[in-house]
Amino acid sequence: MILLADDEPAFQRLTGAWLRGLGHDVEVAGDGNAAVAAFKAKPADLVLLDLAMPPHHDPAAGLALIPAFAPAAVVVMTGHADHALALKAVEAGAWDFLAKPVDPDMLRVVVARALERARLAREVATLRAQVGAEEVMGLVGTAPAMAGLRDLIRRVAPTRLPALVLGPSGTGKELVARAIHAASPRAARPLVPIHCGAVPAELLESELFGHLKGSFTGATADRLGLIETAHGGTLFLDEIGEMPPAMQVKLLRFLNDGSYQPVGARAPREANVRIVAATHRDLAAAVAEGSFREDLFYRLKGVVLRTPSLAERAMDVPLLARLFLRRASEGRASFSPDALDWLAGRAWPGNVRELRSAVECAAALAIQGAAGTIVVAADLAFAVGDTPSESVVPAAPQSLEEEVAGLERRRIVEALARTGHNHTHTARELCLSRVGLLKKMDRMGLR
Numbered sequence: 434m435i436l437l438a439d440d441e442p443a444f445q446r447l448t449g450a451w452l453r454g455l456g457h458d459v460e461v462a463g464d465g466n467a468a469v470a471a472f473k474a475k476p477a478d479l480v481l482l483d484l485a486m487p488p489h490h491d492p493a494a495g496l497a498l499i500p501a502f503a504p505a506a507v508v509v510m511t512g513h514a515d516h517a518l519a520l521k522a523v524e525a526g527a528w529d530f531l532a533k534p535v536d537p538d539m540l541r542v543v544v545a546r547a548l549e550r551a552r553l554a555r556e557v558a559t560l561r562a563q564v565g566a567e568e569v570m571g572l573v574g575t576a577p578a579m580a581g582l583r584d585l586i587r588r589v590a591p592t593r594l595p596a597l598v599l600g601p602s603g604t605g606k607e608l609v610a611r612a613i614h615a616a617s618p619r620a621a622r623p624l625v626p627i628h629c630g631a632v633p634a635e636l637l638e639s640e641l642f643g644h645l646k647g648s649f650t651g652a653t654a655d656r657l658g659l660i661e662t663a664h665g666g667t668l669f670l671d672e673i674g675e676m677p678p679a680m681q682v683k684l685l686r687f688l689n690d691g692s693y694q695p696v697g698a699r700a701p702r703e704a705n706v707r708i709v710a711a712t713h714r715d716l717a718a719a720v721a722e723g724s725f726r727e728d729l730f731y732r733l734k735g736v737v738l739r740t741p742s743l744a745e746r747a748m749d750v751p752l753l754a755r756l757f758l759r760r761a762s763e764g765r766a767s768f769s770p771d772a773l774d775w776l777a778g779r780a781w782p783g784n785v786r787e788l789r790s791a792v793e794c795a796a797a798l799a800i801q802g803a804a805g806t807i808v809v810a811a812d813l814a815f816a817v818g819d820t821p822s823e824s825v826v827p828a829a830p831q832s833l834e835e836e837v838a839g840l841e842r843r844r845i846v847e848a849l850a851r852t853g854h855n856h857t858h859t860a861r862e863l864c865l866s867r868v869g870l871l872k873k874m875d876r877m878g879l880r
């Protein structure tokens with residue numbers, strides 16, 4: 434929209450008609466105050482501003498109005514002899530100037546340039562907002578629950594308090610731990626993660642605290658524990674709810690006085706480590722049933738951060754899906770509208786992790802057409818196992834060659850999924866040589 438601010442009725446009429454004739458939407462104001470009020474009520478992309486208007490008829494007052502029209506482009510209109518004034522206007526932030534009487538062709542060109550600049554400025558602002566909203570601290574999401582989570586991370590990061598991250602599986606608990614570490618004064622030191630459920634109970638102590646040579650069969654050399662590796666940094670205890678009771682006691686001691694004893698060592702050692710723990714389990718219930726120590730629970734929950742399930746922040750599904758697709762396809766694929774509807778209309782019990790896998794799998798399955806790769810709802814449905822592959826229908830008519838390529842790709846992706854990405858087994862299942870399979874995968878960008 435263009436705001437034409439000029440007090441001469443004839444000029445308003447003629448210029449307004451000329452601009453409307455060019456297809457622009459034009460609003461007219463006859464003095465400075467009315468122009469500012471009209472702009473506030475309905476911001477224009479471009480303001481054509483006469484500098485000597487009522488009530489002051491003073492070009493200096495006209496110049497003072499320019500900032501009131503930000504972020505629109507302002508083109509001032511001055512008399513022929515007012516070259517110095519035009520320059521002052523540009524210094525004050527005007528985009529360009531036109532001498533009166535205005536030449537219609539000149540007006541057309543200046544208006545087109547100014548509107549293009551306004552369009553670009555809007556695009557930059559949208560992109561900036563998207564980048565800001567998309568990925569703050571590695572955590573994508575604009576839902577209020579995510580904003581609250583980021584705020585808490587910012588506040589807790591500079592402290593030494595232990596943090597306990599609670600939330601369903603696949604909701605980004607590890608990302609939160611990483612964000613706390615990255616925003617803390619310890620960021621230059623290591624963040625050391627350990628999955629307490631994945632390490633056999635008898636090895637966990639040596640893994641965390643280290644051991645001395647000869648302290649048990651197989652201890653052929655001294656070994657540093659993860660606590661020592663994390664010295665000055667952060668130790669991330671993932672799935673803390675799985676920690677065996679004997680280890681819980683030792684961890685509590687470390688949390689209480691910062692000391693620990695490597696397996697086989699006679700004297701305790703000390704390390705300066707911040708603990709961030711996470712679990713999807715209900716730790717309070719585990720305490721109540723006696724499988725988790727109450728004193729350790731209270732020690733760990735210096736600050737509790739909760740990661741919301743995807744159902745609690747459904748508005749973030751399209752944002753996350755687009756991001757995962759962009760990453761998976763290096764920006765080469767996009768969703769069809771039915772795909773986005775399908776994503777938004779489905780429950781995601783596995784949360785962000787499930788959404789990410791579905792998008793990545795669908796991106797690999799989607800058929801490359803002449804217009805690029807479009808992921809359609811059927812690709813996603815197949816990726817999550819909702820439909821058999823036969824019912825995956827292409828979005829657009831395809832050539833025989835495209836259809837064959839799509840089928841070949843789909844068979845390979847399916848077999849890879851079935852064999853857990855074991856190339857030898859996949860090749861055997863598809864009656865290909867291993868090298869042949871790898872070549873095809875390379876060609877299809879599946880590796």
Ligand SMILES: Nc1ncnc2c1ncn2[C@@H]1O[C@H](COP(=O)(O)OP(=O)(O)OP(=O)(O)O)[C@@H](O)[C@H]1O
Nearest residue numbers: 571572573601602603604605606607608713785786
């Ligand atoms: N807010 C988010 N923004 C971007 N990616 C996310 C977000 N939340 C989760 N993810 C992605 O989802 C996957 C699972 O995240 P993560 O491992 O942090 O979850 P978790 O809650 O620790 O899961 P689990 O309880 O199973 O260990 C990862 O690939 C992660 O990058």
